[in-house]
Amino acid sequence: MNTTLLLKFAMPAIFILLAASFMFIALKTLLQRRPLLFSSRWLFGFMCVAFLPSILNSINMGFASKTIGMIVWMNPLMFTVMLVFFWIQMKGYMAFAISEKYFRDALLASTASLGYTIEETMSRITVKETGQAVQVSIQGWTGTAQIKPVGKGSGDLVKKLADGMNAYFRATSGAMNFLISYFYLIISCFMVAMSIWMFTLKIK
Numbered sequence: 001m002n003t004t005l006l007l008k009f010a011m012p013a014i015f016i017l018l019a020a021s022f023m024f025i026a027l028k029t030l031l032q033r034r035p036l037l038f039s040s041r042w043l044f045g046f047m048c049v050a051f052l053p054s055i056l057n058s059i060n061m062g063f064a065s066k067t068i069g070m071i072v073w074m075n076p077l078m079f080t081v082m083l084v085f086f087w088i089q090m091k092g093y094m095a096f097a098i099s100e101k102y103f104r105d106a107l108l109a110s111t112a113s114l115g116y117t118i119e120e121t122m123s124r125i126t127v128k129e130t131g132q133a134v135q136v137s138i139q140g141w142t143g144t145a146q147i148k149p150v151g152k153g154s155g156d157l158v159k160k161l162a163d164g165m166n167a168y169f170r171a172t173s174g175a176m177n178f179l180i181s182y183f184y185l186i187i188s189c190f191m192v193a194m195s196i197w198m199f200t201l202k203i204k
Contacts, residue, residue: 019187029181041091107136111164
């Protein structure tokens with residue numbers, strides 16, 4: 001892939017795709033006034049797209065260079081290793097535009113709807129009936145939260161909890177934190193502007 005094609009078409013298209021993803025999260029939460037909860041694997045997909053310009057640029061330099069050799073190829077290799085690590089780490093579900101209390105209420109309501117009683121600790125809940133554990137992480141000041149399985153046996157439980165929480169969000173209103181929504185909206189506008197600038201850039 002030559003430099004002109006990379007800078008004028010590939011990278012602007014990637015920025016537009018990322019901007020659309022961020023804008024979707026921002027507008028869906030702001031307009032519907034309801035938290036958004038979906039699989040963290042989607043965020044992994046966003047990260048793959050975000051790393052793609054660097055990987056493509058490194059590959060382009062690798063093919064163009066006749067002297068640096070393996071040093072140029074270390075960059076895409078490093079990003080590939082990072083993506084594998086993130087794939088392992090990014091399990092479960094992410095919530096956006098959520099307050100700490102609203103998220104906790106939805107989680108407790110979801111477990112109750114499944115007929116479970118739970119034991120809460122600092123960063124996880126354990127279902128007393130089955131012994132399955134779920135890790136819970138809430139960043140109240142940013143308006144984000146995550147639930148992820150602990151061990152292979154709790155993946156199905158996390159999915160059921162997420163479905164129950166989405167049902168709770170649809171049926172019950174609560175306090176929200178739109179900081180992440182406004183941040184994503186601003187970032188997406190910058191990405192669109194950058195894409196337009198790169199597309200109109202004159203490259204000799």
